[in-house]
Amino acid sequence: MRMAQHRHGALARRAEAARTVGGGAGFAGDRVDPAVALAASGLCDAVVLECLAERTLVPGLRARRANAEAGADPRLRRRLTPLLGPARDSGCRVISNLGAANPAAAARAIAALARQLGLAGLRVAAVLGDDVLAHAGEIEWSEPIEGTLLGAHAYLGADALAPAVDAGAEVIVTGRTADSALFAAELVPMLDGSEDALAGALAVGHLLECGGQVSGGNFEGPDGESLSAAAFASLGYPLATARPDGSAELFLLDGAPGRLDRLTCTLQLLYEVHDPARYITPDLVVDMTGMRIEETARNRVRVSGARARGRPAMLKVSGFVERPGMIADVEIGFAGTRAEARARVAADVLRLRLADLPEEDVRIDLVGIDSIIGGARPGNAGLRECRVHVSARCPDAEAAQAVEDEVYALTLSGPAGGAGIRSERRPRLDVVDGLIDRALVGSSVVWETVR
């Protein structure tokens, strides 16, 4: 009851001239506290938690195979325990794709958690329909599927969340959904109904979907400047107040550390969109080329000018292909005087010892020198520590063990002082894109109400 009064009260006061959404998380493992701060601020109509990167579904699919009630984000409880109370108190909806491979089970888990938290009457909606594995044969894959197709999930749009928003869900949990759509879904009822306004809402969603990445995280200015460690440690996550025409103001909570300006916002606006004139989302193709990003105050920008370029006939699908074998990823370190020289010798030893493996299946490099983007850069000389890295695609565990053993054998039969060895084995998992006729993708909403 209290929540309903807040929500209707807040919306009535604003006469739907604006809605405010917060970006409370940008990936499954993101910080928990920013979303709580956004919800507790009382400024947000919704806080959105984006928690499902391309591959994040895979552990969920594996878990669901073993247990039909599993498959949601295992962080659900940790993330929502501190959030649900403050969100309800301030009339702030929580929207998240942390349903991962099992949004219906996630809704049940959220209802159970809410009951423990004493949130009687809380209405939780799960949005279903992204799992299109049953239609695998009708998907146009960008490349042949070589291996076992573990799952195929279509990206749902804001339209799939609309029934849950319209019916007043206090928590909406989904599986694979376009990240921007999670935000746009909250804004749609306030928009003027034009396609350009929806394009604007999707652009706003895209700006917010990576949380702190728009407000100074993962950012270094052109003069090398970045935030202090203390600011990164308590980085403010972004909010946007959108208007009926789809324009918006992005900002940070008062006193929240961060940097939100033309540079940080433009980087995030164009992040991973490929062609900026045709950013394809399930609801609309968004043209960002005419957009404007204006700094209106410290840590506050106005964003406008998105244009709609039609509704795509096909929806994007991510397929996960499990391939036989695994990747063995092994490292050994060297320290002290001539560390780098000894590491180089060790790398050469491994090249000789692993010469039988196909060249394209092995990578040997030096961590600290050339393991990330290759090529020694000025300033790398005279390392006091240096690590040799080898990764190899291996047909089975025995072959992976043999690669690991070659690295361990360096401790007795390689350059002096090989130390700090670590190794991991990763399953071979390819992400393959596809397209599916949207007519084949139906979405539905199921409800859980806390007694």
Added chain:
Amino acid sequence: MRVGELAVGRSGDKGATLDLTLVARDEASYERLARAMTAETARRALDGVCPGTVTRYEVPGLLALKFVVAGALPGGVYATLHAGMHWQKAAIWALLDAEID
């Protein structure tokens, strides 16, 4: 001059495609970058890092250039033989550290 003195940048990815963005610090820097950072310049800078077909997009209104590299991440970022996960988040430094006239 180093590209990183004219612009900020970020790497992203979707499937096998690497997606790089540069945003210039001002209009003069954008003009200079847009002239010098052709798709071919970017391809050369990325050649030893992750070869692929480079498509360049200009967004003059936002003082931004995008370089989309198809096939740069075969099998997606999880299939890589690089050490650990998500090496591609540093790939933008191949462009930021490129020298242009």
